[in-house]
Structures are given as structure tokens and as C-alpha cells.
Amino acid sequence: MVTLYGELENMLYEINEKALKLESEGKKIIRLNLGDPDMDTPPEIVEAAYASMKAGKTKYSSSYGEKKLREKIAEVHGVKAENVVITPGSKFAVFATMFLTLKNGGNVIIPTPYWTAYDLIAKSVGAKTKLLRTEMEDDWEINIDQLEKLVDENTKMIILNNPNNPTSKAMDTETLEYIVELADRKKITILSDEVYAAISFNKTKSILDYDSEHKHIVSNGFSKTFTMTGWRIGYLIGNKMFIDNITKLNQITFNNVPVFIQDAALKGLELHQKIASAIKAKYKERADMATTKLSAAGFKFTKPDAPFYVFPKLDDLDSERFTLDLLDKGVAVAPGTSFGDYREHFRISLTAPNDQIEVGLDKICEAAT
């Protein structure tokens, strides 16, 4: 029996469990530790799910996903429906892609700071990870020479997260172009996780803008754009062979995302402009509040290009200690060490009601002085 759990621990999950326990004991915790929006799923989406269920769409269905939804996603991204497969959340999409690409060995290059799951998924499928450090002082840009030096004959994949969790930084277009050129030259697949792109404050480039032949893969989802985290629906865009292979994996695992959830997601895409712009405006307000308060308190950070996160730095901070002390004071955030070797940073998720964020930020600023 192989046990994975020791290796797969991360303080991000530990803090969350602790926060839940404190809440169950009756303590009030301001939850700024996870990217789980406080807002409700838009009512039109909920109604669409309900109507679909009432219409009897409660059976097994295609492991590719529903035709109408794949067509709509294809239209949004300017690809063909055969290049799209539906998954239960984009986390599973990332897992499935890494599993298929890395299960026979090889290494994956992951720029840091990273979304915690990339590293844990790579380890869980037995792949080697090569971490590529980026720094706040360089605007979190990937250094292309360092990237090229990390590539070896066993490199199978480069993961990009654009805009990034935890920094909320969108990639510079030139860097993105270089990376695609390097990956094409070295025959390495890029997995581009673009879950924050549609609600990014400024328009960001997609890997699809450089990849008409689908050598690379995009993972995306509905959780962030449509406030649908608990619905568990996401998708992958790739070449037909890759999509067929993911579908085979779907067939032997969850089979299909419930059709009524796919119908709800379709409604979300149909109302995309209206929903995404309202969500964006709300997060922009929060990001402005956070950046004003954090700057006044002396934190350093890059201005968020996308909603949800700020990743401040304080010189000589022990972020794990800071995070635990802050939890005792009723505010949950995530330590920088959950996203790589970033002991002086911590991540604030702006995914609570504005009044709670305000109190949480005040407590954070107080705790740092």
C-alpha cells in the first residue's frame, strides 16, 4: 500500500480545516484564505439547472460533455467543438492532463509562486517537478533564460497560470510568446490554466492566441467567472487526440458532469457579458480597498491584474507564524509557503463580503505592526 498523504500535506488545507473547526466551536472567523467567492451563483444559472432537472436530464450522458455546451465554449474561444471536453471542475482538468502527460515519467516545470495543487498533483502521479522562481521585485515575470536552462530531455510539460494565483498578475505578452516558441522548439506541452482570465481587470492573452494547431492545452472553468465553485464544472481545450484521451479517462472515472449542471453552465455562458462584468466590478472595488489599506500599512505587493488575490510581502515575516497568530485573532489567510518558497509573503483572498474584508484587512495591518 502506497501512502501519499505525508508528501501531499500543505498548510493551505491545514489552515482551512483549523478555521472550520474554530467556526464549529462558535468562533467568528473572517475567511480570506480560499478562492471561494462569498457571492451566490446568479439566479438565472440556478433556474436553468432546476428547469433541466425537471425536464428529466438526470441520466448518464456523453463523457465528452453535452454537444451544445461544447459548441458554446468553442464559440467563446474561437475553436471547434471537437477541441473541447467537459470535466468536473478545472482542478480535475488539470489533474487529468498531468496524469496523461506525466504518468510514464518525465518532469514538469512549474513557475512559482504556484497554485498549490500543481505541485501536489505532479507528486501524486509520480512526476518530478522543477520549480522556476519568480520575484515580486521583477513583477513576477518568468525569466526566459532560466526557463530554458531548466528544460532537459525529460521535460514533458510547462505549467502557466495566467493570470496567476496567488499574485493576480497577468503574463507579459512578450514573455508568453517566448515561452510558446521555446516549448514548440523543444516539443514540450504547455498547460495554460486560464481560470481567472475571463474576469481579469485588463484583457489578457490566451495561449490559444499563439496556438492554432493545438499543440498546447488550456484548462478553464465556471467556478470563478460565474461564482459556481460548488457545481464542479470545468473544461479542457486541446487537439482532438488529447480530447479523445481525456474522454477515455472520464469514462473510467466520473463518466460525465451531470447534464443539468452542464445546462446551467451553458446559461452562464449565454449571459457571460452581463454576469462577468458585474462580478469584475465588485472585485475591483475590493482590490482597490485592499491595495489602499495594505500600502498605507507598509506592505509591498504588485497591483492585482485580476480578481480574488493579493500576495503581500513584509520584510523578515515568518508567514506561517503570522498566519497562525492571525487565525487566533479571527482572520484566516494563507501563508506564502503554500505557494512555494515565499516565507515573507501571504495570500489574502478577497472573497468575503466587503465589510468583513475591511475588518480583516484592518486586523492584518494591525498584526503586522
Ligand code: PMP
Ligand atoms: N486553477 C487555479 C489557478 C485555481 O486557483 C483554482 C481554484 N482555486 C482552480 C484551478 C480550480 O478551480 P475549479 O476546480 O473550481 O474549476
